[in-house]
Amino acid sequence: MTDAISNLIGNIASTYATDTIFILGKGPSIDQIDPQIFAGSLVIAMNDAERIAPADISVFHAAWAADSVQANGLKSRAYLTSTPLKAADRSVVQLPHTPLTQESADLMMQRFQAGDLVIEDILFITALQVARKVAAVRGRPQTVYMVGLDFSYDGSQAYSERIDSDFSHARDADRKMVFNTQEFYFLNALYVLKGSEIEVRHVGTKSFSALTPTELNAQLGTPEPLEASDNIHKVDVIAELTTNHFGDRLRLERMIRSAKAAGADYIKLQKRDVESFYSTEQLKAPYVSPFGSTFGDYRHQLELSKDDFAFVDTLCKSLGMGWFASILDKPSFEFMLDVKPAMVKLPSTISEHTDYLEYVSKNYTGSVVLSTGMTDEAYERWVLDNFTACEKLILMQANSAYPTPAEDTNIAVVRRYHELSAQNPRIVPAFSSHDFGWLGSALAVAAGARMVEKHVKLGNTEWAHFDAVAVDLTTPAFKEYVDQIRLTERMVGSGEKRVNKSEHHKYRVAQA
Structure with missing residues (x-):
């Protein structure tokens, strides 16, 4: 005992x-x-x-x-x-x-x-x-x-x-x-x-x-948030939980509450159909975790049920924040239609699954967040040609290396998406941060991003795999990330050239 x-x-x-x-x-x-x-x-x-x-x-x-x-x-x-x-x-x-x-x-x-x-x-x-x-x-x-x-x-x-x-x-x-x-x-x-x-x-x-x-x-406790200036707060900050909740509803609740306390606007989850997404050999492969002895045991534990998503929906509404999920396959997409998230995400992981992506483009009219890691301009053209029925198309510059080397973050792509948004208001420029820290995301905001995403976790375990760039919600790191995004918004400003109250002329023109 x-x-x-x-x-x-x-x-x-x-x-x-x-x-x-x-x-x-x-x-x-x-x-x-x-x-x-x-x-x-x-x-x-x-x-x-x-x-x-x-x-x-x-x-x-x-x-x-x-x-x-x-x-x-x-x-x-x-x-x-x-x-x-x-x-x-x-x-x-x-x-x-x-x-x-x-x-x-x-x-x-x-x-x-x-x-x-x-x-x-x-x-x-x-x-x-x-x-x-x-x-x-x-x-x-x-x-x-x-x-x-x-x-x-x-x-x-x-x-x-x-x-x-x-x-x-x-x-x-x-x-x-x-x-x-x-x-x-x-x-x-x-x-x-x-x-x-x-x-x-x-x-x-x-x-x-x-x-x-x-x-x-x-x-x-949580420090008071930075005061907004002229209601400039327009960037949505996403706390990407991935499956770091381990299918544990209590842990999930703590992550959501911690993300909200740090200032996140949304949390993001994942949904996949384990049996069809992985091969039989992969599911039977040995894998050490508290949930069993195979990789299949591990992956099944991480998936959330409809009751779990209903719990997330109720909790997020009570906290005044939103949520959505990366949906990796057609069975999961059909599953999530009943759950009704605020929007859906199609991650870089499945950028080659064009049959599934095309199915979503024809059967979903809500907002779609689409990451562009491991893709080039040909994929961008394909996406723009196919995703014409969705309410918003949130194009998220991403690099799928964890962590992303500084020289590969390519923040200028966000500027390109910003230019596309001027031609097509349905497009929203965004950035998925797989780099360390907050600097890349702050630069993305300066380049026009209206959504930024950061991976988060809740402490470490000896058996779980965490990507290297996930910030720990038990530390101030994610709060610092959000604060730097808010500060960047304030510094970027509205784009309207005007005289501010803080300004004064050192040398005034003499009045006639």
Whole structure:
């Protein structure tokens, strides 16, 4: 059992590059914290705190907590519990529950010091044990932020405003007693953990709090976006998720929220029919991943279902952003017509599949994003001759080398697409960045691009392939990319020559 738990925790932890862990309670103070802060780090929720923010691991023992997470839709990747839980598509680990009594308090702290993992009545003790196991798996210290553990109750508001129904039905007197008791054990845990593999930082207004919610937001939150100048913001920034979500809806949600927090206008996914896109030999080939032993096992896991795309659509609408997908074959195109993305993309990967491309051109009237990697001007002419019925044709200069050498980015092609757009307003110039950093995309904007795309990932794993140019959403890199695009827009300006308020004449003409 110990090895199985360590492997489970290790697999989950490997999807994040940060050495930051959040342990979530449900106290009102959590409403003051920017929820995007949680997106790039491992999150451990206690009881049904996953209702407040998506969690990786939830710990609970009470039957009401099981009822709550079941009723509100399972939002964690794994559950450590002593209570039966129906979760066909989640990992559920049954652990013994050890009740707390006056006589057993010392034994609880003894188990804590020994590193024994059981479900304790004081749940944050179990959560901290999980954090210690993460540190052991990663082989380095971790910083643990304890949020929503207010350790106080005045009878007015026990929980976050996002908890709209209380499944526990606890009496006020019981709540007050529990919160006061928890504070005592928390101080005891802080003492035990001094100099250990985890640095625990309580977020709140207690004398022992390391920082307030406001200070946490300032330290880890999303900076305010640059102010627009004369409403110049006309460039759509695309966060290209590819299949870096691994078919994991929770990971997918975190990537979308992180991309939005960084300032992306759209996220982009992929859809392919695995059985027809790859040969039988390719699908049967050995491939090491958590999803099986063949390449087919791996590729099937990465594909999103209609329910997954409906989830993406609902989430993106709630965040005020758009989404679309690269569609690599005819079965996937038919599939996606029912899903109704904002637009469709035809990637460079399939630029030689002209039968399929022609089929799309004749059967789709929405906007088409078309990458031109591995093609020349003959392909450009073919595209312009065939894609005449679509609402917009977004021509995306791309080079299919990962990474693209600086001398091969050929930003001047974007200028050519810009010139074509002046002749044909349906054409939108764009750029797909397979080069490092933001400079190529900024130059593309200066050359007239109205859409730029950057590949993103969420941390690293030991088994997954990431293209070298994908920027990590757990770092500030994508936020910096978006900020540089916005700055470039401001510097390019409107094209209208005028006198600006910042200007003044050093030498004025004398008035007659």
